[in-house]
Amino acid sequence: MTIRISTLGFPRIGPRRELKAALEKYWSGRIGLPKLQEQAEGLRTATWVRQHSLGVAHIPSNDFSFYDHVLDTTAMVGAVPAVYGWTGGAVPLDTYFAMARGTQSSGGASSLPALEMTKWFDTNYHYMVPELHSGQRFTLASTKPLDEFLEAKSLGFHTRPVLVGPVTWLLLGKVTESGFDPLSLMQRLLPVYAEMLNRLSAAGADWVQMDEPCLALDMTDRAREVMTAAYKALAVAAPDVKLLVASYFGGLGGNLETALALPAAGLHIDLVRAPGQLDAVMARAPSDLVLSLGVIDGRNIWRADLRAVLDRLEPAVERLGAERVILAPSCSLLHVPIDLELESGLDDELKRWLAFAVQKIGELDTLGRALADGRSAVQAALDDSAAAAEARRRSPRIHDAAVQARLAAVTPAMAKRGSPFPARRQSQRTQRPLPAFPTTTIGSFPQTETVRKARAAHKKGAMDDAAYDGFLKQETAAAVRWQEEIGIDVLVHGEFERNDMVQYFGEQLAGYAFTTHGWVQSYGSRCVRPPVIYGDVSRPHPMTVYWSRYAQSLTERPVKGMLTGPVTMLQWSFVRDDLPRSAVCRQIALAIRDEVADLEKAGIGIVQIDEPAFREGLPLRRSEWQEYLDWAVECFRLASSGVADTTQIHTHMCYSEFNDIIDSIGALDADVISIETARSKMELLDAFIGYRYPNEIGPGVYDIHAPRRPDVDEMAALLRKAKERLAPDQIWVNPDCGLKTRRWDEVRPALANMVQAAKALRGESSR
Numbered sequence: 026m027t028i029r030i031s032t033l034g035f036p037r038i039g040p041r042r043e044l045k046a047a048l049e050k051y052w053s054g055r056i057g058l059p060k061l062q063e064q065a066e067g068l069r070t071a072t073w074v075r076q077h078s079l080g081v082a083h084i085p086s087n088d089f090s091f092y093d094h095v096l097d098t099t100a101m102v103g104a105v106p107a108v109y110g111w112t113g114g115a116v117p118l119d120t121y122f123a124m125a126r127g128t129q130s131s132g133g134a135s136s137l138p139a140l141e142m143t144k145w146f147d148t149n150y151h152y153m154v155p156e157l158h159s160g161q162r163f164t165l166a167s168t169k170p171l172d173e174f175l176e177a178k179s180l181g182f183h184t185r186p187v188l189v190g191p192v193t194w195l196l197l198g199k200v201t202e203s204g205f206d207p208l209s210l211m212q213r214l215l216p217v218y219a220e221m222l223n224r225l226s227a228a229g230a231d232w233v234q235m236d237e238p239c240l241a242l243d244m245t246d247r248a249r250e251v252m253t254a255a256y257k258a259l260a261v262a263a264p265d266v267k268l269l270v271a272s273y274f275g276g277l278g279g280n281l282e283t284a285l286a287l288p289a290a291g292l293h294i295d296l297v298r299a300p301g302q303l304d305a306v307m308a309r310a311p312s313d314l315v316l317s318l319g320v321i322d323g324r325n326i327w328r329a330d331l332r333a334v335l336d337r338l339e340p341a342v343e344r345l346g347a348e349r350v351i352l353a354p355s356c357s358l359l360h361v362p363i364d365l366e367l368e369s370g371l372d373d374e375l376k377r378w379l380a381f382a383v384q385k386i387g388e389l390d391t392l393g394r395a396l397a398d399g400r401s402a403v404q405a406a407l408d409d410s411a412a413a414a415e416a417r418r419r420s421p422r423i424h425d426a427a428v429q430a431r432l433a434a435v436t437p438a439m440a441k442r443g444s445p446f447p448a449r450r451q452s453q454r455t456q457r458p459l460p461a462f463p464t465t466t467i468g469s470f471p472q473t474e475t476v477r478k479a480r481a482a483h484k485k486g487a488m489d490d491a492a493y494d495g496f497l498k499q500e501t502a503a504a505v506r507w508q509e510e511i512g513i514d515v516l517v518h519g520e521f522e523r524n525d526m527v528q529y530f531g532e533q534l535a536g537y538a539f540t541t542h543g544w545v546q547s548y549g550s551r552c553v554r555p556p557v558i559y560g561d562v563s564r565p566h567p568m569t570v571y572w573s574r575y576a577q578s579l580t581e582r583p584v585k586g587m588l589t590g591p592v593t594m595l596q597w598s599f600v601r602d603d604l605p606r607s608a609v610c611r612q613i614a615l616a617i618r619d620e621v622a623d624l625e626k627a628g629i630g631i632v633q634i635d636e637p638a639f640r641e642g643l644p645l646r647r648s649e650w651q652e653y654l655d656w657a658v659e660c661f662r663l664a665s666s667g668v669a670d671t672t673q674i675h676t677h678m679c680y681s682e683f684n685d686i687i688d689s690i691g692a693l694d695a696d697v698i699s700i701e702t703a704r705s706k707m708e709l710l711d712a713f714i715g716y717r718y719p720n721e722i723g724p725g726v727y728d729i730h731a732p733r734r735p736d737v738d739e740m741a742a743l744l745r746k747a748k749e750r751l752a753p754d755q756i757w758v759n760p761d762c763g764l765k766t767r768r769w770d771e772v773r774p775a776l777a778n779m780v781q782a783a784k785a786l787r788g789e790s791s792r
């Protein structure tokens with residue numbers, strides 16, 4: 026007997042980010058389309074060859090993408106918004122890239138915006154949001170799934186094409202007409218899917234994977250009905266393919282009956298996030314349904330304890346029969362780096378605990394053999410896995426008794442400021458009188474070419490510590506001077522010394538490691554290397570005091586300390602899987618708490634703790650929200666509450682969809698919160714009004730996402746709108762977000778205008 030293994034999808038960027046390089050060359054005109062296609066083909070071939078040689082039976086195709094698989098689907102069904110000027114036929118690659126990235130105007134040709142981009146479920150991968158309207162028609166406008174199936178076939182690989190399923194694709198769409206239900210487009214959409222399935226089948230495909238991660242969400246009854254009807258219709262219209270419906274990122278929950286009743290030949294379930302669902306699924310699955318068991322974590326980089334996995338799998342295979350089982354990662358391997366072998370930034374002990382995509386396939390292969398031929402057939406691999414798991418469990422590097430003792434000693438009082446907000450506000454105003462509508466910025470100033478070059482030179486050793494320090498001091502001093510000149514009230518040091526808001530802190534914390542090749546795709550050609558939290562987190566030494574103190578020494582005005590909050594530190598990392606996330610977050614919170622205390626001691630009276638990822642941490646299921654919000658709020662408060670009443674805590678979030686979590690935002694009890702509101706023209710402030718938010722707020726008046734710089738009147742008008750919604754003495758004046766991606770020639774006039782706008786408001790009302 027054999028057990029089939031599959032991957033659901035493999036990372037597409039290439040082991041050395043070859044796709045990024047090729048795309049960027051193509052976009053800048055350094056290579057043409059044929060060269061780009063050739064390089065993409067090379068990557069796909071290598072990926073198929075590799076998976077084949079690693080023993081994958083169901084090798085995916087169409088998991089490759091030039092930018093994003095949701096955008097590929099949008100192209101496949103011909104849902105190109107009118108502005109891109111597509112007139113039918115196959116969607117050209119440049120139209121596809123225009124949707125992905127927008128176009129720059131050249132020679133008078135008007136520039137086009139990109140489609141909106143947002144996070145794919147609860148991952149840090151971003152997809153391009155389809156735009157849907159009631160008049161939408163669909164047509165097969167890209168044969169990419171077929172082309173790639175045939176390409177693999179010609180190389181001798183029989184693949185399982187992957188499509189984003191029609192329900193998920195529609196549910197991910199953005200609808201502008203109010204009251205319009207995107208699912209009402211299903212009838213029109215299905216013929217395109219059916220046509221693709223039939224063409225795949227005619228070309229020789231037997232299995233086709235339909236990704237429906239919406240099954241891990243709270244689906245409405247209507248969505249479930251539409252899903253049932255859609256798959257029934259597909260089974261009739263494309264009877265020859267075997268559909269494997271893939272759910273992932275969580276359990277089926279209330280969608281279990283729906284998923285099991287679909288007329289599909291197979292169902293993939295995530296048994297890493299939701300191990301408990303196996304029994305229910307087995308008990309209720311039709312007797313001929315193939316189950317793809319997602320037992321290896323596709324979202325994290327830890328090596329599995331294969332014996333423990335086998336303990337659960339053996340009875341399942343016994344019950345189902347080998348022919349009804351496929352072994353798989355919990356989700357596509359898209360979300361993990363490719364190959365641990367390439368890694369040189371981690372020491373051997375740490376590497377032994379990890380598995381990237383290639384190693385995860387090896388784990389699946391071992392599991393498959395153990396199930397087929399008995400554990401003894403893979404004794405050595407199982408022993409090694411067990412030894413690695415044991416070594417990790419026992420390693421002194423992950424256990425820090427001091428951190429654990431501190432965590433155990435946390436009291437509720439530590440997560441509470443000394444006095445309630447009204448009293449703190451009084452103390453703060455006495456200590457640091459500020460004008461009405463005080464002005465500030467979110468932290469970073471432009472990371473110019475010069476700044477990045479100096480950092481790179483310092484990293485390479487071409488610039489010594491002293492020279493780099495001098496350079497950073499010069500930049501910081503210039504920023505401080507300039508902020509004073511234009512009249513900003515609460516200054517920042519500019520963050521010139523920081524590479525990234527998480528990495529900068531992670532590099533200075535114990536328990537964090539950084540990779541050299543741990544790249545994962547964030548969006549398009551952009552890849553990130555998330556830090557790895559492998560052990561108990563602590564702060565061996567102050568992290569930001571040096572620069573904050575230096576900046577403060579240059580001015581009489583207050584300089585705001587600038588930290589990244591515990592939830593964001595957690596959210597943007599690969600997190601250890603041997604502790605609950607909440608516990609890891611508390612450890613980080615205590616480390617940040619120490620930093621806040623040190624800043625206060627160094628004379629910094631205002632400290633901002635950024636939490637841009639606070640909302641992203643929300644679980645996919647509503648029923649799990651409150652638990653998350655409770656510990657996330659507690660962690661922020663733990664980080665921020667160890668200070669005197671006079672010390673003012675700010676927080677910043679780069680968005681303002683707060684309606685459904687406003688209680689928790691209030692519960693953070695930050696003295697000041699800055700949020701993004703410029704683009705929505707202050708409408709997004711409404712959550713705060715309904716809630717009667719008691720603390721102070723800086724609703725962004727300058728949209729930093731675009732190069733344009735708003736004038737005084739525009740920002741003053743926004744402030745007047747804010748004033749209609751909030752008490753005037755609640756309002757701070759600041760941009761939407763940090764300015765690191767902008768240029769000085771944009772930032773200077775915009776901020777000077779912002780100060781003038783605040784002054785105009787001061788003239789209109791008294792505090």
Ligand code: GLN
Binds near residue numbers: 469526679
């Ligand atoms: N302080 C950070 C900055 O200004 C905040 C970044 C963010 O919100 N993403 O760059």
Ligand code: ZN
Binds near residue numbers: 761
């Ligand atoms: Zn921001």
